Amino acid sequence: MVETTVPGDAGPPSAPAADTLRLGGVCKSYGVGTPVENEVLHGIDLALRPGEFAALVGPSGGGKSTLLSLMGLLDRPSAGSLHILGEDTGKLNDSQLTRLRGSAIGFVFQYHHLLPAFTALENVMMPILAARGRPDRDMRDTAAALLDQVGLTPWRDHLANNISGGQQQRVAVARALAMQPSLVLADEPTGNLDTKTADGVFDTLRRVNEASHTTFLIVTHDPRLAQRCDRIIDLVDGRIVSDRANVAR
Amino acid sequence: MNPLLPFEWIAAFRFMREGLSQTLLIITGVALGVAVIVFMSALLSGLQSNIIRRTLNSQAPIVVLPPEQLARPLRQGGVAVTVQPRSQKLRSIDQWQKIRADIERMPDVTEVTPVVSGPGFALRGNATKAVTLIGIEPESYLRVIALAEKVIQGDITLTSTDIVIGTELAKDLGAGLGDKLRVSTASGAVETLRVTGIFDFGNKAVNGRNVFVGLRTAQSLLNLVGGVSSLEIKIRDPFAAETIAQAIYAETGLLADSWIKTNAQFFTAIAAQSLSNTVIRFFVGLTAALGIASVLVVSVVQKSKEIGILRAMGTSRGQILRLFLVQGGAMGLAGSMLGSLLGYVFLLVWQGVARNPDGTPLFSIEIPPLLFLAAAVGATLVGILSAVVPARQAARLDPAVAIRG
Ligand SMILES: Nc1ncnc2c1ncn2[C@@H]1O[C@H](COP(=O)(O)OP(=O)(O)O)[C@@H](O)[C@H]1O
Numbered sequence A: 001m002v003e004t005t006v007p008g009d010a011g012p013p014s015a016p017a018a019d020t021l022r023l024g025g026v027c028k029s030y031g032v033g034t035p036v037e038n039e040v041l042h043g044i045d046l047a048l049r050p051g052e053f054a055a056l057v058g059p060s061g062g063g064k065s066t067l068l069s070l071m072g073l074l075d076r077p078s079a080g081s082l083h084i085l086g087e088d089t090g091k092l093n094d095s096q097l098t099r100l101r102g103s104a105i106g107f108v109f110q111y112h113h114l115l116p117a118f119t120a121l122e123n124v125m126m127p128i129l130a131a132r133g134r135p136d137r138d139m140r141d142t143a144a145a146l147l148d149q150v151g152l153t154p155w156r157d158h159l160a161n162n163i164s165g166g167q168q169q170r171v172a173v174a175r176a177l178a179m180q181p182s183l184v185l186a187d188e189p190t191g192n193l194d195t196k197t198a199d200g201v202f203d204t205l206r207r208v209n210e211a212s213h214t215t216f217l218i219v220t221h222d223p224r225l226a227q228r229c230d231r232i233i234d235l236v237d238g239r240i241v242s243d244r245a246n247v248a249r
Numbered sequence B: 001m002n003p004l005l006p007f008e009w010i011a012a013f014r015f016m017r018e019g020l021s022q023t024l025l026i027i028t029g030v031a032l033g034v035a036v037i038v039f040m041s042a043l044l045s046g047l048q049s050n051i052i053r054r055t056l057n058s059q060a061p062i063v064v065l066p067p068e069q070l071a072r073p074l075r076q077g078g079v080a081v082t083v084q085p086r087s088q089k090l091r092s093i094d095q096w097q098k099i100r101a102d103i104e105r106m107p108d109v110t111e112v113t114p115v116v117s118g119p120g121f122a123l124r125g126n127a128t129k130a131v132t133l134i135g136i137e138p139e140s141y142l143r144v145i146a147l148a149e150k151v152i153q154g155d156i157t158l159t160s161t162d163i164v165i166g167t168e169l170a171k172d173l174g175a176g177l178g179d180k181l182r183v184s185t186a187s188g189a190v191e192t193l194r195v196t197g198i199f200d201f202g203n204k205a206v207n208g209r210n211v212f213v214g215l216r217t218a219q220s221l222l223n224l225v226g227g228v229s230s231l232e233i234k235i236r237d238p239f240a241a242e243t244i245a246q247a248i249y250a251e252t253g254l255l256a257d258s259w260i261k262t263n264a265q266f267f268t269a270i271a272a273q274s275l276s277n278t279v280i281r282f283f284v285g286l287t288a289a290l291g292i293a294s295v296l297v298v299s300v301v302q303k304s305k306e307i308g309i310l311r312a313m314g315t316s317r318g319q320i321l322r323l324f325l326v327q328g329g330a331m332g333l334a335g336s337m338l339g340s341l342l343g344y345v346f347l348l349v350w351q352g353v354a355r356n357p358d359g360t361p362l363f364s365i366e367i368p369p370l371l372f373l374a375a376a377v378g379a380t381l382v383g384i385l386s387a388v389v390p391a392r393q394a395a396r397l398d399p400a401v402a403i404r405g
């Protein structure tokens, strides 16, 4: 595969299909039209290539979560463009965004955010269920295989609240992969876990990335884990101050 | 997960199970409301139909009288005779055979029977009782008034020398089946008649006053040979009586009294009861709706993070909306089923408690299956409607904010 883009270069929109994600001059303001209007992202240019495993680091309040919610189509930029798989998301309406989000993007959050009324297996099935409308054998098998991949087969029928924090986070990883997304966005997925458990979850992410060629963007405060990523993007006060390939790896 | 259920239903039921105590509490509340409505409605319609049935058992839906004559004072007993003696002559309906045939041809009329009635006296030994003589043509009369089932001894064949009296008169005169009575009237006519039947209308006044004789016998006793004092009419729908009575008046020019007019007070009371029943239903429904809505509003707040997560994994606004509408509808439906059962039990208990001194039920309560269906549909709709506000609130939730918490 020929690399046509350089990290941090928005590039011309002539060949956007090569990128999983492409941001051009993205700004985000909160409280627009109120006295407390506040721009937290100032013209972000960024592209993620297929199969990339990137870390997003930076001080707290720098806009990492905000950037992830834009990339994950949970919110819209105040300015700038956002392409996902070559599609200009600015041209999509709300339900089209929801559909694209469901099929192309997987989320892992710091606090696992599983649905406590469902078992581990059912939580993993949930994105497929929401997309297809009714449960079927196939989505069950898919979910079971994913749980197996994260080593949780023995806990598949436990309610989400009845397993440990590390296990819950691995269920969340499996769930993020349920729709075979092109891009997984993880916001401090190990921030809430002890070192050993955090390593386990991180290993799982890395393994999935190598096996499936899914693009990962992982927010982390842990320099040790950041050093295990292919690329490290540093976001400070709403600006990318450094974006480099991780040669140490 | 049930493969037959769509995503929204599965999630709705799990959410309700998760907040089980809240869910059960609100279902119980809805159930109590529905039980009250079912109980009250069944009781009320049971009461009404009992009274209506009793009324129509002893009264024809429509009575046609000669012009300008008020029949009611006459039918109310023999007292009138002593007030207005001798000169009082009964009026007949002119050409009643032709008019009977005309009325019988009207589409909603099922039977027309001629009646000759007037005041008289029944005498036996030293006892004398004022009576209302009612001369009838048994075959047609029995199709209008359910007299046959009231006859507890003998029968109602009525040859020209027969008389059928009530239990009360039989007691007063000490007369039994087969005994002879003398019957006289103000015109001076006297007949000796044999008691061939004794009836019980469940009404002391009627049982003591009304006596039934053959049409011809009454005609000669009341000096109305060949004439009739009224035509009594049976119709398909008793509640159409007033319109049919007016149609008869328009066609014949004769006074036609419907039972609805003669029992106007009763129907006014029914209307008032129905109104208060409607008002109570409205407030019970409103209370149930507010209960369901408040539970769901709280649930939306409690679950906002989960809703955000569902949205993040591709659940649409519409799916979230339906998820909460299903919860509202399901709670309403469950409440109504439980409430119908409860209302039914109330009714059975009440039926067991409310009895006549002799142990028979005060009246039979009909429990129309349609009432339960209406309660189920109504409560489900109330549930869905009350879920609209919280459901929209949930669907509008900004997923980014919800997840951030
Ligand atoms: N919904 C919001 N409304 C207003 N301000 C917000 C909102 N979300 C985040 N912010 C502000 O945006 C800035 C960036 O926050 P965030 O994206 O959470 O940073 P990070 O994830 O890097 O800690 C912060 O100053 C925060 O207070």
Ligand SMILES: [Mg+2]
Pocket: A064, A065, A066
């Ligand atoms: Mg953050």
